[in-house]
Amino acid sequence: MAATLKDVAELAGVSIKTVSNVVNGYEFVRAETRERVQVAIATTGYRPNLGARNLRKGRTGFIALAVPELDNPYFAELASLVITAADRHDWTVLIEQTHGIRDRELAVVTSARSQRIDAAILSPLAVGPDDLRRAARDTPLVLLGERPAAGRAGRPAIDHVAVDNVAAARTAVEHLISLGRRRIAAIGDQPGQDAGTASLRMTGYREAMRKASLPVDPALVVQAADYSRAEGAAAMNQLLNLHEPPDAVFCFNDLLAMGALRTAGVRGLEVPRELAVIGFDDIREGAYGVPALTTIAPDKKAIADTAVDLAFGAQARAGKPMAQDITAPFELRVRETA
Amino acid sequence: MAATLKDVAELAGVSIKTVSNVVNGYEFVRAETRERVQVAIATTGYRPNLGARNLRKGRTGFIALAVPELDNPYFAELASLVITAADRHDWTVLIEQTHGIRDRELAVVTSARSQRIDAAILSPLAVGPDDLRRAARDTPLVLLGERPAAGRAGRPAIDHVAVDNVAAARTAVEHLISLGRRRIAAIGDQPGQDAGTASLRMTGYREAMRKASLPVDPALVVQAADYSRAEGAAAMNQLLNLHEPPDAVFCFNDLLAMGALRTAGVRGLEVPRELAVIGFDDIREGAYGVPALTTIAPDKKAIADTAVDLAFGAQARAGKPMAQDITAPFELRVRETA
DNA sequence: GTGTCTTTGTACATCGTTGGAAACAACGTT
DNA sequence: AACGTTGTTTCCAACGATGTACAAAGACAC
Numbered sequence: 239m240a241a242t243l244k245d246v247a248e249l250a251g252v253s254i255k256t257v258s259n260v261v262n263g264y265e266f267v268r269a270e271t272r273e274r275v276q277v278a279i280a281t282t283g284y285r286p287n288l289g290a291r292n293l294r295k296g297r298t299g300f301i302a303l304a305v306p307e308l309d310n311p312y313f314a315e316l317a318s319l320v321i322t323a324a325d326r327h328d329w330t331v332l333i334e335q336t337h338g339i340r341d342r343e344l345a346v347v348t349s350a351r352s353q354r355i356d357a358a359i360l361s362p363l364a365v366g367p368d369d370l371r372r373a374a375r376d377t378p379l380v381l382l383g384e385r386p387a388a389g390r391a392g393r394p395a396i397d398h399v400a401v402d403n404v405a406a407a408r409t410a411v412e413h414l415i416s417l418g419r420r421r422i423a424a425i426g427d428q429p430g431q432d433a434g435t436a437s438l439r440m441t442g443y444r445e446a447m448r449k450a451s452l453p454v455d456p457a458l459v460v461q462a463a464d465y466s467r468a469e470g471a472a473a474m475n476q477l478l479n480l481h482e483p484p485d486a487v488f489c490f491n492d493l494l495a496m497g498a499l500r501t502a503g504v505r506g507l508e509v510p511r512e513l514a515v516i517g518f519d520d521i522r523e524g525a526y527g528v529p530a531l532t533t534i535a536p537d538k539k540a541i542a543d544t545a546v547d548l549a550f551g552a553q554a555r556a557g558k559p560m561a562q563d564i565t566a567p568f569e570l571r572v573r574e575t576a
Numbered sequence: 577m578a579a580t581l582k583d584v585a586e587l588a589g590v591s592i593k594t595v596s597n598v599v600n601g602y603e604f605v606r607a608e609t610r611e612r613v614q615v616a617i618a619t620t621g622y623r624p625n626l627g628a629r630n631l632r633k634g635r636t637g638f639i640a641l642a643v644p645e646l647d648n649p650y651f652a653e654l655a656s657l658v659i660t661a662a663d664r665h666d667w668t669v670l671i672e673q674t675h676g677i678r679d680r681e682l683a684v685v686t687s688a689r690s691q692r693i694d695a696a697i698l699s700p701l702a703v704g705p706d707d708l709r710r711a712a713r714d715t716p717l718v719l720l721g722e723r724p725a726a727g728r729a730g731r732p733a734i735d736h737v738a739v740d741n742v743a744a745a746r747t748a749v750e751h752l753i754s755l756g757r758r759r760i761a762a763i764g765d766q767p768g769q770d771a772g773t774a775s776l777r778m779t780g781y782r783e784a785m786r787k788a789s790l791p792v793d794p795a796l797v798v799q800a801a802d803y804s805r806a807e808g809a810a811a812m813n814q815l816l817n818l819h820e821p822p823d824a825v826f827c828f829n830d831l832l833a834m835g836a837l838r839t840a841g842v843r844g845l846e847v848p849r850e851l852a853v854i855g856f857d858d859i860r861e862g863a864y865g866v867p868a869l870t871t872i873a874p875d876k877k878a879i880a881d882t883a884v885d886l887a888f889g890a891q892a893r894a895g896k897p898m899a900q901d902i903t904a905p906f907e908l909r910v911r912e913t914a
Numbered sequence: 915g916t917g918t919c920t921t922t923g924t925a926c927a928t929c930g931t932t933g934g935a936a937a938c939a940a941c942g943t944t
Numbered sequence: 945a946a947c948g949t950t951g952t953t954t955c956c957a958a959c960g961a962t963g964t965a966c967a968a969a970g971a972c973a974c
Contacts, residue, residue, distance in 0.1 A: 240691055240714055242930055253954050258932060266952055288692045289631050290930035293959050298627060307656065309860065314652040318645065321673060330689060333671055335659060351668060353578055354626045376578060467864040496864050503866030522647065523861045526805040526834050528841030580960055591924050596962060604922055628960035631929050 241282035250278035261286060301549055302358040304334040304346040310465070310493065311521040313361070316382075319542035320359065327550050329356070338363035338464070344370075347377040357549035363434070371395050378552035380545050384435040397548040397561045401536045401568040403435060407442025409570050410488050410516045410534050415450045417576060419486035419514055422447065423458035425473040425498060426465060426490025439490050439518070458484050462494055470497025478505055485513060486576065492517035492524045495531055499575065503528075514576035529574030536568045579620035588616035599624060639887055640696040642672040642684040648803070648831065649859040651699070654720075657880035658697065665888050667694070676701035676802070682708075685715045695887035701772070709733050716890035718883050722773040735886040735899045739874045739906040741773060745780025747908050748826050748854045748872050753788045755914060757824035757852055760785065761796040763811040763836060764803060764828025777828050777856070796822050800832055808835025816843055823851060824914065830855035830862045833869055837913065841866075852914035867912030874906045 243261075247254045252275060259267055260275040267275075278284075292298050303320050305313040321331045332355060336342040343365040345351075346358050357378040362370070370379065380397040414422050424443045428436035440459075447454050457480060460473040470489060474497065477484055489495035495517030499509065507513050509529055517524060520535030544564050552561075581599075585592045590613060597605055598613040605613075616622075630636050641658050643651040659669045670693060674680040681703040683689075684696050695716040700708070708717065718735040752760050762781045766774035778797075785792050795818055798811040808827060812835065815822055827833035833855030837847065845851050847867055855862060858873035882902050890899075 244930080254930090255932080255955080256953060259953085262932080266950090268952065271952080285688050285691050287631075287930050288688060289627050289636060290959090291932075293625075293627050293631055293929095293961090294931045294933085296959075308646075308659070309649065309653045309656045311647065311649060311652070311861075314649070315647045317671075318647045318673060321646070321671070330670055332668060333655075333659070335656060350623050350626060353623055467860065471864070496861065500864045500866055500868075522805065523649075523834065526809065526838045528838055528866060530838075582960080592960090593925085593962080594923060597923090600962080604920090606922060609922080625960050628929090629962080631931090631959090632961050632963090634929075 240287070241284040242287065243284070245282050246275065246278045246284045249282060250275045298354050298356050299328060299330055300332050300355045301329045301546075302332045302334055302346055302352070302355045302360075304336050304343065304358065304360045306338045306361065306363055307335055308333060311523060312491065312493075312519040315521065316361075316538055316542060319539055320546060323543045323546040327546065329546070329550075336360075336363070340364035344373050347379055348373050352377050357553045359545045359549055378549060380548045380552065382541065382545055384438060395561055397552055398563045399541055399544045399548065399566055400564075401541075401566050403438035404442040404445065406518070406534045406536070406568045407439040407488070407490075408446045409442075409568075410518065411443050411446035412450075413532075413570055413572070414486040414488065414514055414516060414576055415446065415452070417486070417510075417514060420452060421455070421458065421482065421484045421486070422452070423460065423477050423484035423487045424490070425460045425470060425477075425487055425494050426462045427459050428461060436490060443488060462490070465491045465493050467493050467497035467500070470494030471501045472497070474498035474501035475505075478502075478507070483513075487513065487515050489515065489517045492519040492521045492531060492533055495533070495575075496523065496527065499527055499531065510575050516576045520571055525573065527575075532573045532576040533571050534568055535571045537566050541566045578625070579622040580625065581622070583620050584613065584616045584622045587620060588613045636692050636694050637666060637668055638670050638693045639667045639884075640670045640672055640684055640690070640693045640698075642674050642681065642696065642698045644676045644699065644701055645673055646671060649861060650829065650831075650857040653859065654699075654876055654880060657877055658884060661881045661884040665884065667884070667888075674698075674701070678702035682711050685717055686711050690715050695891045697883045697887055716887060718886045718890065720879065720883055722776060733899055735890055736901045737879055737882045737886065737904055738902075739879075739904050741776035742780040742783065744856070744872045744874070744906045745777040745826070745828075746784045747780075747906075748856065749781050749784035750788075751870075751908055751910070752824040752826065752852055752854060752914055753784065753790070755824070755848075755852060758790060759793070759796065759820065759822045759824070760790070761798065761815050761822035761825045762828070763798045763808060763815075763825055763832050764800045765797050766799060774828060781826060800828070803829045803831050805831050805835035805838070808832030809839045810835070812836035812839035813843075816840075816845070821851075825851065825853050827853065827855045830857040830859045830869060830871055833871070833913075834861065834865065837865055837869065848913050854914045858909055863911065865913075870911045870914040871909050872906055873909040875904050879904045 243254045243257050246257045257275050260272050288299060301324055303317055308314055317333055324331045334346055343362050346360055359380045359382060361382040383400050411422060426436055427440055431437060444454060460476055462469040462473055470493060487498055489498055495515055499515055502509050502513055509515060517531050517533040520533045524531035524533055548562060581592045581595050584595045595613050598610050626637060639662055641655055646652055655671055662669045672684055681700050684698055697718045697720060699720040721738050749760060764774055765778055769775060782792060798814055800807040800811055808831060825836055827836055833853055837853055840847050840851055847853060855869050855871040858871045862869035862871055886900060
């Protein structure tokens with residue numbers, strides 16, 4: 239059995255509270271007593287019961303990080319960074335996979351589990367801002383990526399961190415245009431949603447095309463059910479079967495791009511000469527493709543740090559509505575595919 | 577503030593215990609009372625405080641999963657599967673990243689955090705079986721991958737799940753040999769360790785070579801500081817600079833293989849005609865390389881399920897020494913690189 | 915009407931911890 | 945000798961939940 243304060247107290251011949259005082263670094267403990275207690279702690283191997291402590295103090299020491307899937311490298315890298323950032327606040331990270339299912343996203347802030355966390359960081363796909371605001375009444379919440387909570391009068395109702403998706407997408411497409419490409423395809427549209435990542439990146443794509451006076455050929459815009467390599471490969475196949483195939487593709491994330499690259503390779507296209515490819519996310523495997531993937535690189539460390547700091551602030555001022563909307567930096571990382 | 581049993585009890589006009597009885601489905605509650613309580617629960621939005629419940633019941637509802645790094649896709653996929661398996665036992669998974677650092681691996685079962693978990697699943701790199709056995713006195717522990725706890729008289733002292741690394745490595749190399757390759761290199765040796773994954777895979781490599789009466793050229797065995805794409809790329813470069821370069825490479829994991837593939841591509845080698853490549857792990861990105869990576873596929877789902885079940889068993893019989901050593905299946909997945 | 919049994923509800927102690935306040939020395943002041 | 949001070953330790957209640965013991969109320973046999 240694990241030793242408790244009581245065991246230590248008995249061994250040291252003092253009261254439970256004195257041991258507690260020693261453990262918590264209370265000032266007024268006689269040096270001799272302190273030493274005796276410390277010896278007792280060492281011999282019993284006492285470690286505080288965090289559950290009990292948190293019950294007493296009302297802080298749990300956990301935050302939840304909810305992402306669609308962990309085996310998407312983008313989210314794995316992000317999770318890794320969030321864990322590191324959370325460590326600084328003595329927080330342990332609980333990772334939840336939502337699979338983009340609305341109920342699972344809501345459950346993060348409503349289920350029984352949710353009341354064992356001090357705050358939650360959620361990367362939502364399906365759930366809208368209104369639902370969340372209602373649900374997240376008592377759990378401080380930070381949103382990642384799109385679907386900002388469009389609070390009244392432009393003031394956000396929920397903390398939010400994301401890159402400027404429109405600008406980032408525009409940057410990607412402008413890069414392709416600057417390379418002399420004219421028939422530029424887009425992979426990853428998801429017409430169902432209107433506030434989501436997909437629609438923002440579509441907007442950026444359209445803006446860049448319009449600014450260069452290039453027409454947007456509807457045949458060159460391919461949807462993706464999810465942002466996986468498989469969907470990217472399928473979409474690329476569809477594009478290459480076109481009567482007039484594209485000379486460049488903007489993929490809405492790197493996984494789609496890896497799939498597209500695979501299809502291009504299989505069908506014997508030379509990248510980037512015949513087909514330029516640009517992605518979004520800057521996952522590590524992209525840099526090791528042949529050729530290495532050119533991509534938009536969101537500052538993941540900034541995103542993770544900011545999200546954790548916001549969460550920390552939010553739980554500190556518990557409830558008071560002062561949500562922030564923070565835009566994280568990104569950069570164009572030119573490698574070999576465009 | 578979150579509602580407690582007390583709030584519900586006051587609203588329903590019954591005692592706290594009665595509410596607790598309703599919540600836990602105790603049989604002898606009058607239908608009328610039960611209903612009144614349920615209404616009160618609904619209007620207050622009561623959800624049980626799991627921390628308090630666990631304090632009372634002595635079970636925390638958490639297990640730890642400690643892996644070297646989450647942004648290694650193999651571990652990300654594994655984590656994803658463990659989370660799913662743990663759900664079945666109502667367990668929430670705490671993911672820790674050890675970065676292969678000995679102290680962090682030990683901390684999983686010794687730090688203050690460790691006493692908030694019912695069990696731990698650890699994928700050790702640095703720490704040895706003896707340290708662990710001593711450290712894990714009160715936390716049930718399951719080891720993943722190598723470094724089995726070589727208990728007295730061959731009986732394992734700590735639960736352990738892994739594929740037969742020697743057999744798997746041998747299978748990989750035998751496949752290369754069956755393809756007619758003769759100068760077969762190995763990337764990923766780590767001479768420092770003796771019970772680790774690296775040495776077992778080296779053994780398998782040597783066995784296969786010996787069985788085919790092929791000499792092992794020391795120049796063809798390249799070490800890797802860690803199992804990353806970067807190390808794989810560097811090692812491949814080294815091999816290709818050899819006076820007599822290899823006609824095949826066995827990489828000790830897929831990440832190394834992806835790096836090797838990248839180098840081969842950059843240097844214009846045609847894979848697999850001029851150089852066959854085989855990996856280990858079967859991470860998803862391998863299937864989307866150009867060409868797609870041939871690899872050894874450990875049954876990750878079996879590993880995750882078994883590990884969680886062992887952990888469940890271990891915490892149920894808390895302390896009693898009846899550790900098991902389970903070998904998970906693997907298969908050769910032939911794709912395009914070998 | 916008494917005694918026994920079953921159903922339904924309540925009191926109380928408890929899990930391991932911490933905050934607040936009281937108790938207790940030891941000391942110097944007046 | 946009585947009185948604060950100052951430092952040090954202890955006692956008690958509480959965090960939110962559950963298990964044990966028991967009490968009240970009704971049902972039933974006799």
